[in-house]
Amino acid sequence: xxxxxxxxxxxxxFAPGSSIFVTAELTATPDTIYLIDPDTNKLLSRVxxxxxRFDAPVGTGPRNVHxxxxxxxxxxxxxxSIILQEPLSSRLLRHFEIFSPRLGLVIAGAIGAIFMxxxxxxxxxxxxxxxxxxxxxTRQIDASTLASLxxxxxxxxxxxxxxxxxxxxLMQQLLPHVDLPxxxxxxxxxxxxxxxxxxxxxxxxxxxxxxxxxTQFGDDPDLIAGxxxxxxxxVAENHSLKQLYHSLxxxxxxxxxxxxxxxxxxxxxxxxxxxxNLSFSRRHELDADSYALHLIDQAxxxxxxxxxxxxxxxxxxGNSDWRSSHPLSRDRIRNIEEFNQRLAQ
Numbered sequence: 001x002x003x004x005x006x007x008x009x010x011x012x013x014f015a016p017g018s019s020i021f022v023t024a025e026l027t028a029t030p031d032t033i034y035l036i037d038p039d040t041n042k043l044l045s046r047v048x049x050x051x052x053r054f055d056a057p058v059g060t061g062p063r064n065v066h067x068x069x070x071x072x073x074x075x076x077x078x079x080x081s082i083i084l085q086e087p088l089s090s091r092l093l094r095h096f097e098i099f100s101p102r103l104g105l106v107i108a109g110a111i112g113a114i115f116m117x118x119x120x121x122x123x124x125x126x127x128x129x130x131x132x133x134x135x136x137x138t139r140q141i142d143a144s145t146l147a148s149l150x151x152x153x154x155x156x157x158x159x160x161x162x163x164x165x166x167x168x169x170l171m172q173q174l175l176p177h178v179d180l181p182x183x184x185x186x187x188x189x190x191x192x193x194x195x196x197x198x199x200x201x202x203x204x205x206x207x208x209x210x211x212x213x214x215t216q217f218g219d220d221p222d223l224i225a226g227x228x229x230x231x232x233x234x235v236a237e238n239h240s241l242k243q244l245y246h247s248l249x250x251x252x253x254x255x256x257x258x259x260x261x262x263x264x265x266x267x268x269x270x271x272x273x274x275x276x277n278l279s280f281s282r283r284h285e286l287d288a289d290s291y292a293l294h295l296i297d298q299a300x301x302x303x304x305x306x307x308x309x310x311x312x313x314x315x316x317x318g319n320s321d322w323r324s325s326h327p328l329s330r331d332r333i334r335n336i337e338e339f340n341q342r343l344a345q
Contacts (some may be wrong), residue, residue, distance in 0.1 A: 016071060029049075031049055054081070146188065155193070158211055159211055163215075167214060168187055174228060184205055196210070201235050204235075216312075222308075225301040226306030229293075229296045230306070237288065292306060
């Protein structure tokens with residue numbers, strides 16, 4: 001028996017309902033597809049060209065051609081998609097699924113582009129996200145963060161009313177020299193076991209002083225004023241929000257590209273513990289120091305108080321966790337001395 005010999009593809013054929021295959025040859029004419037056993041020249045199937053069906057291409061794997069009478073032809077010959085006139089879109093998809101040096105270059109280029117966006121574009125995107133964050137949202141972040149702090153690590157302050165009033169008075173001396181439209185600086189007191197003499201600034205303007213800071217240094221108004229000015233500096237420079245968005249950089253990139261940071265802001269506002277776990281970078285700490293030096297000078301306090309504070313916490317410089325996010329105290333003291341020299345000129 002002879003058959004038209006237009007185009008041939010070698011492979012194997014599976015009979016209907018069987019997993020056993022035989023060597024087969026697919027022959028195509030302009031109108032008809034023939035499936036033939038080349039060893040016996042037996043015709044296995046004959047169908048109109050348009051009645052065969054391809055499986056979706058998967059990388060470099062074999063192609064399966066399904067006949068309406070349940071025969072299946074399988075081949076590794078890539079020419080089958082051309083001979084059977086597979087749609088161009090499917091052929092292109094299969095071409096790009098096959099790994100090649102060019103694909104490797106494309107992947108490397110994509111990774112490089114992502115790195116450049118993260119390295120140089122992310123600061124711009126973070127600044128944009130900070131600008132897009134409404135003051136009402138930062139106040140909500142403060143409220144949820146304070147609630148989380150009280151739940152997991154803080155206790156009610158044991159300071160006397162006089163002690164609290166004295167610190168509030170110091171802050172009131174600083175505030176006339178602070179310009180933060182839309183944000184009110186509010187001072188809170190908490191007992192935080194294990195935190196030592198410490199303070200914390202939240203994005204919306206809430207400042208927290210630990211009882212140990214007040215009991216240990218409360219009789220040194222210049223020192224407390226310096227610490228308060230430093231924390232106000234974090235608020236003024238939006239350090240909390242910048243660190244927060246930087247830590248969520250991937251989500252931020254996606255949200256800004258999509259044009260909607262609302263869901264991310266909602267999650268941040270509800271998950272107060274996120275802010276508690278952040279630590280400012282060394283650059284942020286030095287920027288807040290610089291802000292504090294100018295603020296306490298304008299308010300009439302001596303910056304020697306801030307210097308005494310850094311002298312007192314030198315022991316923390318030996319802790320690796322502290323060192324990772326804070327400049328060494330001796331470097332911060334040197335910055336104060338250099339600031340005084342510039343004032344004297």
